[in-house]
Amino acid sequence: MAFTGYLSKFSLAEIFEFLEQGYKTGLLSIRTLKDDRNQQADNHYIWLRQGRIVAAANRLDGRGLVSMIVRRGWTSENVATEKFQASHGRMAMGLCLKSQGLLTAEKLTLLFRAQIMGQVSPLFELENGKFDFDFQASIPTAEMTGLSISTAEATLKGLRSLRNWSALTAKLPDITSGISRKTGTVPHLQLDSQESKVWEYANSHTSLNEIAEQLSIPVEKTRQIAFRLIVSNLAEEAFILGTPKKPIIDQNQEFADLDSTNGFGELLSHGFASHLSTFNSNQPAYALNSQERETPLEQKKVEPIPSSAHQINVSQSFLQNLVGFLKTKVES
Known part of the structure; x- marks a missing residue:
């Protein structure tokens, strides 16, 4: 069972939101579409378990994570492979090497951050790409550190570092709209200073244009922040009714x-x-x-x-x- 689509219709942020809310488990594959047919398309793979990201790579041979470890000089490929095979693949590669003293908890965290954000963050800029999610795909322990991250948190971090918003411009909320909180409690996700300020104005009757003016933040930047809060399932767009227009015919x-x-x-x-x-x-x-x-x-x-x-x-x-x-x- 799988579902497919194009990033021109559904952004990666929206796909992540759907997968997290549905607690989906499986493999999300993204294949870039090149304008030049002579160019080779890039493939990206993100594995999820119950709506949380557990691994990411640009290959399916099970060598992505170990190559990252070797490049950092933390151990050799032969040693890492031998230790992992000794566990018969029942344990995540990262936890296996940590249990053998080859990785510290700090290195494991850094490795996971580099694996996820290095593979996922650039994908938010894609305008042309095809995706499919395979619910039946197994999760390779050789690509797992043993850590996981919610798609909402990955979305927030990925969009914060986004420099080119052209792929998402059409999906940003309108400046005449506001945003309303989906929860009255403090967000479970750690917001940065600007996100926290915009969150305070998520009252459903203050427009983004007014929020930008109050906070002295560019309107386009305010729209981007609001979009991050929306796709992270913290808020939703609120349409503000303006003054009724005068009938065309009196x-x-x-x-x-x-x-x-x-x-x-x-x-x-x-x-x-x-x-x-x-x-x-x-x-x-x-x-x-x-x-x-x-x-x-x-x-x-x-x-x-x-x-x-x-x-x-x-x-x-x-x-x-x-x-x-x-x-x-x-x-x-």
Whole structure:
């Protein structure tokens, strides 16, 4: 069983959030997509257990972690391999070497930090990449230090060091939105100074634009911090309702074109109200007097005309609109 997708649709931060909330176990594989087909695509592998990251590498031969140990000069590859094989692979490589005195607790922590952040942090900048998560994949103990980190913490650390945000710009919350806390308690994750300040304004009614102004932080930086809090499952975007927009068409001006300047003259609602029944027939609703009055054009009024007078056909759609207008005038 597996699910796949593209980083252009789902960012790594969003994928991590999904995997942690679902306590997923398996292998997350990410393959970069190159524009130049002659270039070889890079592959990255992240293993999770119940939603927590336990190992990461750019290879599947089980030699990623031991090569890191050897490069640091902490032991030789032969010694590390021999000690690990003696445990029959039942123990994580890091814990196995620590139990043999080849690694200290401090070195193990540094090794895990370099393994996870060195492999994971650069992936947040990817704009083109395909991912899939295999729920059935086993976790290789040869790549494990024995330590783990939540995806939320890995996301926070990875995004803090992110220099190019172009892949995530479209996913940042709007400056007119605010953020609201998902919990009223102090965050379980360690926030930096700016994140803590923005967290204090996570009250669902202060916009990011206002937060940026209050804290003297650039608006774009504020949006990035808010995004980190959101994908770390500490907050959520809150849409703030602004002042209602003025209707495009004013009700009082709906039929403003029916005035003296277009030849219809001033409409008498009470006069037409008495003849509303005529609009239900197939006959023309009204007729215009063939003789011009002496009164100015601005004061002309449309009056019912005897049926013997010359009549003008009027479209049904116009009559229906006119009826609606007159009804509003009568009711008012």
